[in-house]
Amino acid sequence: xxxxxxxxxxxxxxxxxxxxxxxxxxxxxxxxxxxxxxxxxxxxxxxxxxxxxxxxxxxxxxxxxxxxxxxxxxxxxxxxxxxxxxxxxxxxxxxxxxxxxxxxxxxxxxxxxxxxxxxxxxxxxxxxxxxxxxxxxxxxxxxxxxxxxxxxxxxxxxxxxxxxxxxxxxxxxxxxxxxxxxxxxxxxx
Numbered sequence: 001x002x003x004x005x006x007x008x009x010x011x012x013x014x015x016x017x018x019x020x021x022x023x024x025x026x027x028x029x030x031x032x033x034x035x036x037x038x039x040x041x042x043x044x045x046x047x048x049x050x051x052x053x054x055x056x057x058x059x060x061x062x063x064x065x066x067x068x069x070x071x072x073x074x075x076x077x078x079x080x081x082x083x084x085x086x087x088x089x090x091x092x093x094x095x096x097x098x099x100x101x102x103x104x105x106x107x108x109x110x111x112x113x114x115x116x117x118x119x120x121x122x123x124x125x126x127x128x129x130x131x132x133x134x135x136x137x138x139x140x141x142x143x144x145x146x147x148x149x150x151x152x153x154x155x156x157x158x159x160x161x162x163x164x165x166x167x168x169x170x171x172x173x174x175x176x177x178x179x180x181x182x183x184x185x186x187x188x189x
Contacts, residue, residue: 033068033072036068040061040064040065040068043061044061092115092116093116093119093120095119095120095122095123095128096123097123097127097128097129098127098128098129099119099122099123099127099128100119100128101128102119102122102128102142102167102171103115103119105167105168105171105172106118106119106122106171106175109171109172109174109175109176110171110175110178111179114175114178117183118143118171118174118175118178120188121143121174121183121186121188122142122143123188124187124188125139125142125143125144125186125187125188126141126142126143126144128142129142130142130165130167130170131165132144140164140165141164141165141166141167141170142167142170142171142174143170143171143173143174143186144186145164145170145173145174147164150164150173153173153176153177154169154173156176157172157173157175157176157177158172158176159172159173
């Protein structure tokens with residue numbers, strides 16, 4: 001009797017280890033998934049249990065569906081979770097001169113993927129000096145807007161009446177100009 005109890009215990013422990021260690025089978029062909037889907041739908045409508053789930057309830061069938069959807073998300077039209085670690089973003093470049101002090105405003109007005117480029121343009125155009133003026137043209141301010149276009153552009157951008165020398169207005173109008181026309185308005189790109 002003790003021997004059969006020991007054998008039974010060994011068998012149970014072995015089965016538990018196999019279940020714990022052996023990974024779930026996740027590979028199904030499209031034909032197998034088609035057949036399972038049809039069978040599952042039939043069982044949901046008729047209430048007939050699958051042969052391996054004798055006495056199954058609607059809850060059991062829904063759990064079965066959830067399990068299959070988790071194991072085959074593409075088949076069920078669900079998003080596939082990422083299995084690789086997310087890359088950390090590249091460190092932002094630190095600009096010399098007075099450019100870095102304007103980063104918060106640039107981040108507030110430019111799209112996230114345009115911030116570094118906007119700071120690069122500012123560094124080239126004005127060096128981050130809000131009172132910069134090109135001696136050969138009327139380009140003025142941090143982003144070097146041409147004076148003759150400033151009234152209409154600042155108005156269109158929602159900054160009517162703002163001074164070209166106002167750092168926030170200059171950056172906001174530049175962001176609007178970039179969103180509506182790209183970077184072609186600046187020599188430095």
